[in-house]
Amino acid sequence: MKVTLFATCLVDLFQSNVGKATVELLERLGCEIDFPESQICCGQPAYNSGYTKESKEAMKKMIKTFADAEYVVTPSGSCAAMFKEYPVLFKGDAVWEKKAASLAAKTYELSQFIVDVLKVTDVGATLKGKATYHTSCHMTRLLKVKEAPAILLSHVRGLEMTPLPDAQNCCGFGGTFSVKMGDISGQMVEEKVCNIEETGADFLIGGDAGCLMNIGGRIQRKGQPVKVLHIAEVLNSI
């Protein structure tokens, strides 16, 4: 199966490990990976800040980039949700609405793609230790992907999953919120990290690079031993 990867700008620039793990994992599951070089960003930072005009330029670029793809897979619930929102943004636009709908229809978040399209629930991964999972807001509430990550993680050999208290609360990332309202964001991530600490987990796993950068940055600052991993990295551990 041919899969076109949308790596996302955060992964491209800051977390190339997540991109690498995604490629290796999908290849192991029998996919052939294509990475069109003209991809950049889903446009969310500008869109969510109110700069709709500016974000649309980025969006058109992404629509063109992925026009020929059969499946677009991304290791981010948030960016996948943004692609899914494109048709609403281009509603009534004679040229772009249809194209936006086509991209939205073939876009999948990584865990969703593995479970729903590849129909795989056990990817054969092994990771020893205790872990807790951060349910990122856009993945669960906007994209409505709630079960797939848990199903996949439950089959990882050696991994003991433990629930995260107040899991439903946002970690405080929120894109530009984290710098625009840095004080509030800092309080939010502190509470999240305290909850993670409370579980006694060795690993904090998540499906969105933004949340992980935020939570990981706080864990690092506090000098805690918890290791932050993207779900792609966990599923690629063999």
Place this chain on the structure above:
Amino acid sequence: MAMKTSSAKFKDRVDEGIHNDFMRLAVSSAQERLHGRRLTAVDELGSWEDWRSLGEEIRQHVLSNLDFYLHQLAENVSKRGGHVFFAETAEQASGYIKDVIVKKNAKKVVKSKSMVTEEINLNATLEAVGLDVVETDLGEYILQVDDHDPPSHIVAPALHKNKEQIRDVFKEKLAYTQTEKPEELTAHVRGILRKDFLSADVGITGCNFAIAETGSIGLVTNEGNADLVTALPKTQITVMGMERLVPTFDEFEVLVSLLTRSAVGQRLTSYITALTGPRDEGDVDGPEEFHLVIVDNGRSSILGTEFQSVLQCIRCAACINVCPVYRQVGGHSYGSIYPGPIGAVLSPLLGGYDDFKELPYASTLCAACTDACPVKIPLHDLLRKHREVIVEKEKMAPFSEKMAMKAFGIGAASPMLYKFGSKMAPSAMSPFKTGDIISKGPGPLKTWTESREFPAPGKESFRDWFKNREKGGKPS
């Protein structure tokens, strides 16, 4: 109290909020209690999504036919002998109410909880002409005796105070001598309020939902104070936001069920009352005179705009009770009597962007509010729309942000530029690096790095790795 509750800067209000440990503990424990109860009450109802859709449909139907239902309501209230006054502004509303009361030569006014009377600055207007105004909802009463402390929540106005603080307020203001036990605190206030109820000339209430078909006023409380406010004084005045009505009792039943479950996790509140007009011949209680004041105050200009869905709101505060930002900063940080996600959407619409332009940014757009809303208001999307208006129409965005976003628009649409930028990033950031992390970031990263590390851009981007690998280069 008008809508605006503070003249301090937003940043200072937030700073005060996040450093108030008492308040934060009170807020987070209340959130957890209410959140848990709401989920249980909602599960119990079964097919919650269908209920939400029905709630949304009812509210949208009313908004689409608002002129018809308002007319019907006014006609039916008049038919039963009540007086109806449409107030375009807050001043007209509070002015009318003041005139009615002054004409009666009244001295004492008792009130049950009402956010719209806060919005129209009613208490101050009445006190200015020497009237004795007594709040009878326990939460509102606590705030009133505490030198008019503003409400921090639309359902539980004194949520920011714990019982020890309330005891201290009572000790200072009411010569209270007992403990912080809620039962003792409540009994003390009950003793005081009984006398006020019996001696009041006028009762003022808000309105959860008016019922157009019958001209009735629906009130939902747990304390029963609204029933005394409407049963004892000779004159009753009810104040309602112009959108707060339903066609018939059938829709009233659905919305009350959504309201009580979403607000406090109860199947029903202790008292749900429907009042129709003044006392009839043969009635044993009820007011001799009844006035309904319908307040516009900016609502009609929201109709027909992209923000119309905010008028679906039934003021349950479910969005506030799940908001992770409200949890950290508390209600007073919003500087509006309407805090939390609903307040961040509503306050700029009713009170203008000048006073409330920061509020739409006080959200991570995590959509917990949208998920919790029993009438499906897309709150997080309305917050984003506000940002769009602030940037594009109001032109209030900071210059540096505008430049950054312009650059984003160009950079994110041009692979060449992006590639150049991402190649430059590691060396541009290198002066700030220690190993792989940035601990003291420049510019916008400063606030981030005050509480956490920021990763330095990797030496090799993912795209370079992929390209090298395709070329058969050594995968790293």
